[in-house]
Amino acid sequence: MKPAKRIALIEDDEDLAYTVAYNLRKDGAYDVERFSNGLVALDRLAERPPDLVLLDLNLPDVDGLALCRELRKAEATRRVPILMLTARVEERDKLLGFELGADDYITKPFSMKELLARVAAHLRRVAALETSEDEVYEDAFLRVDRPRHAVTVDGQDVRLTKKEFDLLWLLIRSRARVVSRETILNRLWDYSTDVETRTVDVHIRSLRRKVGDDAIETVVGVGYRFRERSR
Numbered sequence: 001m002k003p004a005k006r007i008a009l010i011e012d013d014e015d016l017a018y019t020v021a022y023n024l025r026k027d028g029a030y031d032v033e034r035f036s037n038g039l040v041a042l043d044r045l046a047e048r049p050p051d052l053v054l055l056d057l058n059l060p061d062v063d064g065l066a067l068c069r070e071l072r073k074a075e076a077t078r079r080v081p082i083l084m085l086t087a088r089v090e091e092r093d094k095l096l097g098f099e100l101g102a103d104d105y106i107t108k109p110f111s112m113k114e115l116l117a118r119v120a121a122h123l124r125r126v127a128a129l130e131t132s133e134d135e136v137y138e139d140a141f142l143r144v145d146r147p148r149h150a151v152t153v154d155g156q157d158v159r160l161t162k163k164e165f166d167l168l169w170l171l172i173r174s175r176a177r178v179v180s181r182e183t184i185l186n187r188l189w190d191y192s193t194d195v196e197t198r199t200v201d202v203h204i205r206s207l208r209r210k211v212g213d214d215a216i217e218t219v220v221g222v223g224y225r226f227r228e229r230s231r
Contacts, residue, residue, distance in 0.1 A: 001142075004028060004029060004030055004031040004032075005029065005030050005031070005051040005052065005123055006031050006033065006050040006051045006052075006055070007024055007030050007031065007032045007033070007050060007051065007052050007053075007054060007119070008032075008033050008035065008041065008045055008052070009021055009024075009032050009033070009034045009035070009054045010034075010035045010036075010038060010041045010052040010053065010054065010055045010056055010064075010067070011034065011035075011036070011056040011085065012036045012037075012059055012060055013056070016108075016165065017034050017036070017200070019112070020032075020054065020101075020112070020115065020135070021034055023112045023115070023116065024119070025087075025220075029085050030119075032124065033050065036059075036060075036063055036081075037059070038059040038061050038062040038064070038067045038202055039060060039061055039062055041067070042062075042067060042071070042074075044212060045074075045077055045080075046074050046076050046077065047076075049076045049080055050080060050122060051081075051126070052080060052081045052082075052083065052119060052126075052197055053071065053077070053080055053081070053082045053083065053123060054085055054115075055067060055068060055071075055082055055083065055084050055085065055102075056085045056086065057084055057085070057086035057093075057097075058086065058087065058088075058152065059090060062168075064084065064086070065093075065096060065097060065100055067102065068082055068084070068097065068100045068102055069100045070228070071101075072100065072101035072161055072162075078101075078162070079149060079162050080162075081103045081122040081123070081125075081126060081162070082101065082102045082103050082104075082106070083101045083102070083103060083104040083105075083106060083107050083118060083119065083122065084097050084103070084104065084105045084106065085108060085110075086106075086107065086108060087107070087108045091198075092195050094199070095198070095199065095202050096142045096206050098163065098199055098202055098203065099202060099206060100161075101161035101162065101163065102163075103122055103162060104118055104122065104161055106118065125166075127144075128153050132209070132225050137156065137169075137172045139213075139228045139229050140152055140229055140230045141153060142170060142211055142212070142214060142215060142229070144168065144169065146169060149165060151165070151168070151210075151211070153165070153210070153211055153212065158210050158211065159210075160207070160210060161206075163203060163216065164203055164206060164207050164210070165190060166186065166188055167200075167203050167204070167207060168207055168211065168226075170184065170187055170188065171216060171225070171226035172193060172222060172226050174225075174226065177225065178219045178222050178224065178225045179223050179224055180222060181200045181201075181221035182222070183223070184200045184224075185199075185200060200224075201216065204216060204218075204224055212229075214229065215229065216226060216229055
């Protein structure tokens with residue numbers, strides 16, 4: 001029997017936290033550690049990182065977006081999937097969450113079936129990356145070490161969020177082929193979702209700032225293509 005995956009649930013609403021934890025635990029696939037305090041969670045997760053984080057944005061002691069940013073900055077948790085739980089419905093909140101490194105965004109109220117499906121999808125993706133062959137890409141300017149999750153540009157280390165790294169690797173792997181926004185959404189989010197294609201544009205914009213504008217070409221009306229560069 002496979003060991004249960006560890007889920008950190010950071011949620012101050014007692015009723016919702018109980019319901020989410022109960023549904024995650026009931027089939028034995030997940031072990032849930034619940035936190036009602038964001039700062040306590042930050043300290044605990046640095047010591048013992050989980051397999052996935054469910055993060056409420058409206059916490060009593062710290063804004064969830066700020067907590068997401070700190071989790072992404074910490075070495076122990078920078079590659080752990082983060083799924084945000086929130087009643088905020090403004091697009092700017094979603095886009096900011098993605099820019100800070102969130103992997104997903106679930107708007108309250110949500111069905112438990114949807115939540116379980118999204119949790120399972122993200123954990124499958126992590127498992128697939130961990131068991132894939134070691135791969136390294138290198139050109140005159142860029143070096144991407146997939147197993148080490150390390151990126152350098154002109155010899156300088158560049159820090160990418162987990163989603164930015166996955167997007168960059170998808171484009172590199174596709175090389176000369178154009179990858180549509182819809183394909184990117186399907187590959188990186190892995191389920192039917194209401195995430196808008198503009199979310200992809202936000203991640204592309206951030207990637208270009210970090211690895212160079214000329215590394216990713218926009219094919220108008222179609223999608224994006226990675227460009228190998230030479231001196």
